[in-house]
Amino acid sequence: MIKSLLLISYDELKRIFQTKAIASVMFIGIFLYFFFYPQPYLHEAIRDVPIAVIDQDNTNYSRELIRQMDANKSIKIDLHIADLQTAKSLIEQRKIYGALLIPYRFQQHILEGAPSPVIYYGDASYILIYSNVATAINTVAGDFGAKISISRKIAQGTDPAIATNNTAPFNTQLISLFNPQSGYATYIIPAAFILILYQTLLIGSTLCRLFSKNSEFEIKFIQQQSHAASSALLLLSGKLLTYLALYLIYFIIYTVFANYWYDLPRLGHVLVSLSFIIPFILSTALFGKVVSHFVHTVSDVFCLIIPSSMIIFFMTGLSWPKELMPYLFHLIGDIFPAVPAIVGSVKINQMGANFSEFSQQYWHLWILTIVYFCIAFILEKRYVQKAMIANASKES
Structure with a gap:
């Protein structure tokens, strides 16, 4: 079982770096965003x-x-x-x-x-x-x-x-908590970086399944299995292992290294951040697997996911207070892992929040992980069953 998981994970990793469409998003895009996205905001304070x-x-x-x-x-x-x-x-x-x-x-x-x-x-x-x-x-x-x-x-x-x-009976002293420079970069970049991780992982996870369907490795793997449920579970788990390992590295780059590189404040502990981001990575990757069952081409993926990022960023409450939004917007935002992830990550990394202060977002991400895992498992099981039936008809 462990050997099968590692083989599936390795096959997914190869697919990420050997398929141009996926590598451009999950590797090249990650580093291009890191270096070029913050550049317009680096001169934070408005002068003269x-x-x-x-x-x-x-x-x-x-x-x-x-x-x-x-x-x-x-x-x-x-x-x-x-x-x-x-x-x-x-x-x-x-x-x-x-x-x-x-x-x-x-x-x-x-x-x-x-x-x-x-x-x-x-x-x-x-x-x-x-x-x-x-x-x-x-x-x-x-x-x-x-x-x-x-x-x-x-x-x-x-x-x-x-x-x-x-x-002047009293003097007023303004203290900018969590944003000492009162700058736009300090406010927007940490949240935008989480959105970038979400978007690239969601697109990459969706594309990986589109390119892995009917691949030689998966066909051979399914042929060797006798139960559709166990095959679907192994395929999902092995692929999630790849995304988890890869995006934990990206998360450290985006939330630890980036803060020193761009001189952004950071108050949270790395281990707390990593423990919080694990359900975010899992839920986003699983969401991508669910979406992949309803799209059929690469252009469909980009046309569907990229426009939704603007909606997601709005629903986090960073561009407009959530308290002033209709309740329907809150419900819509709850289905996207990026919304609780952005709010919780900013609380931890920029505001030094303890567990009680970000626990709502933490459990929200785990609930999304469980929900999307169940849906993705059912859909993957159906796919494996069809593949087994098709294989059996060929042999007969």
């Missing part, structure tokens, strides 16, 4: 976003505010323009991403103690850029107003310490 200024006041206060804005690391005052129509044209040409308007009598209103708002017109189609610039402008404007208020109170005879405390 070009914006224009419309200074209608042109006073000492307005010029000082502009200087402080330009000194902020998120903003670069690229142009001084005369009107909003020019700003709109420049935004449409993507030469700037917004315009800051300082209105007439800005300094006069401040000296009179009246509010004098500044207005930012930003291109909100780039939400990350817009939010960063808007936050920077609010911060600088708030600090600028606080300093003026403090100076006015001191000039009126208020003690400097009291004036400062009255204006």
Whole structure:
């Protein structure tokens, strides 16, 4: 039995590396994704976003505010323009991403103690850029107003310490947990890497069965067996052994080596991560075996699986909170191993979660493993029975 398992596993491994369509996904694709997918995200923080200024006041206060804005690391005052129509044209040409308007009598209103708002017109189609610039402008404007208020109170005879405390009674310190750089790469790459492992394994597992059907090895193996159930069990188990060994290596590369290579935070223990990922590998490979019974060509596999990856990523709650999705979306997401795997892996590796905090995703993956194993076994048994019947008819 062990010899049969190893022979089946070895045959599957040969198929992976000798079949171009499979090798391009399960070997070449794995390493291409590893090196090229993170590249656009490596410069995580948004710096020096070009914006224009419309200074209608042109006073000492307005010029000082502009200087402080330009000194902020998120903003670069690229142009001084005369009107909003020019700003709109420049935004449409993507030469700037917004315009800051300082209105007439800005300094006069401040000296009179009246509010004098500044207005930012930003291109909100780039939400990350817009939010960063808007936050920077609010911060600088708030600090600028606080300093003026403090100076006015001191000039009126208020003690400097009291004036400062009255204006800013407490200081706010923001701490970015699990994402110290507050960067997009730290947020998106660990989750995307699990999705890549899922997609390549699902496609590879499906293609392997398409190419193994009626192969010389499997026909010979089935001919040597007397029971369809034991044959189906051996075929499934031997192939799962191959995927498990191969993807445990890939998982270590993607979640351990990648974190050092791309300077991503990692808090989880390797052994905990590996124990969690085992049911993910098994359930995904078995899901691929189930899918393979309903597709017939290589193009069918790619047309079916690749578009579903976008849906899966959406259902993880990383692009939009799951709490705001209809319950039907939760149910659909529950059938894909990638959804609990992404959530659980991020909890373990990036957030340092203990077992009680990721146990829901862990048992979810084991349930999917059992369900897909039962379905795959039934389908594989039917395939073996047909092969045995066909073989028997040939001999007779």
